[in-house]
Amino acid sequence: MSPPLNELYTAFSFIGFVLCAIPLYWHLEAWNTGTCLFMIWTGLGCLMQCINSIVWNGNMINRVPVYCDISTRIQVALNVAIPACSLCINRRLYKIATAKAIMLSDAEKRRAVIQDLLIGVGLPILQIVAQYVVSTNRYNIFEDFGPVFAIELTPLSFILFYAWPVAIGTVSLFYCVTAICAFYKRQRLFNQMMSHSQGPSRGRYLRLMGISATEILGTIPLGTYFIVTNAKAGVQPWQGWAATHSHYSDVVQVAGFIWKNDPNLAGGLEIFRWSLVACAFIFFAFFGFGDEARQHYRCVYTSITSRIGYSTSTLHGSLHAYIVHSLCSSVRAHAHLFC
Structure with missing residues (x-):
């Protein structure tokens, strides 16, 4: 007899967390900001959803409201965090592929780290702020899944929330394609630069390129899928700040048999949490x-x-x-x- 889906997810999400933690140490040593942020966000998401799948397994009780607030904010941040990390990686690859020299001064390295942090941490924080504008209540609790952020379907919601992953993925795709073209045009010079520097090796460069391309191929289609699915569900006109937040303190509790029998809702929730596990396994496959x-x-x-x-x-x-x-x-x- 196969194990229930929730218990299966608990096991895989914890393994995903461990797989993200294993390579983190030596990437921190190498100042690989984009890859470190990718591991931190993915590992944090896997750990959070693993805990949620255990605590709310078979129940929808409003446990530890403060934790629920934190958990839902992390979920909102993850909407753009992983695409933003991919953008950091692709920007770095683009600069390496188009540079005449790969050696950087300490000031340039610090500047690059600050830029990556502004993208990989700043954009998720901005996403949390933007999502609050269209948030109808404090959070929802789904049986077996745990707390989930609440959002109303208005035209403003697509601008402030659903469009961000596709937009970031498109910019990242531009850097990725440009870096690949530059790499093959200047392959001989690139190999010479790699052999005489302490920067990323040719193998690591290709692995970074591979995981970035894989992430982009997932981000843009999934982001488009959520935009189309939610648009078909019915878009309501924006009623203003007061109307949207009139019941913000409410916590909606949803039984498992309700949301699991709604294909669109169940599909969205399962895609979200399993995509985190997929990111963890894919990353370890490239770098483990x-x-x-x-x-x-x-x-x-x-x-x-x-x-x-x-x-x-x-x-x-x-x-x-x-x-x-x-x-x-x-x-x-x-x-x-x-x-």
């Missing part, structure tokens, strides 16, 4: 098995075995053993968060 990842797995495994007095000589050449032991250690370490 690269050369630098394997080096860190070796370091972690060697450190652990040296502490317990176990010799690593019997595992020479066994890369899979390093990876498995490192993953197990990370899972055990993160499991304490839920104990």
Whole structure:
């Protein structure tokens, strides 16, 4: 007998959180702001939805209102956070592909980090502010899913909320295509630059390009799908600030059999939370098995075995053993968060 969908999601979302946490350390060391923000936002989303799927499994009780407020604000931020992180990555790839030299001064590196933070953190904060304008009540609670932000379907909602991912994805697509074209036109010069610099290696550059292109191929179609689906659901005229927020303190509780029998509503909720898990697994597929990842797995495994007095000589050449032991250690370490 297959496990219920909610329990299955709980397991996969926690694994997604762990997979985002594993490569974070060495990306922080390398000042890869875009990829670090991608991991942080994706991992935070997976962890939050994992907790929600446990706490509200089989119930719709209004537990811990402050947490519900925080959770729904993070959901709103995630509407643009991951596309914004992809934009940061593609901007960096574009600058590398079109640069005459890849060495940057410390001031230029700090400026690049600040710019990425303004995009990867500033845009999600602006999205939270913009969504409040069209928010009808404090939040909704869906059985098995947990708290969800509330929004009314007006023309202003599409401008302030639904259009943002598509707009950001389109800009990111421009940078991505331009970077790919520049890369192939200047491939020889690019290889020379990579071989004489301490910046991103050619393999990491291609992996960044791959994950950015994959994310764009998901963002624009999904964003368009939500715009079309919500437009078909019926758009109401904007009644003004007072009318929209007249019942803002209300908390709407929705039973599972109601929202699960609404294909559009159920599809939107499931797509949202499973897309976070997909982002986590895709990211780890690109960055969890690269050369630098394997080096860190070796370091972690060697450190652990040296502490317990176990010799690593019997595992020479066994890369899979390093990876498995490192993953197990990370899972055990993160499991304490839920104990």
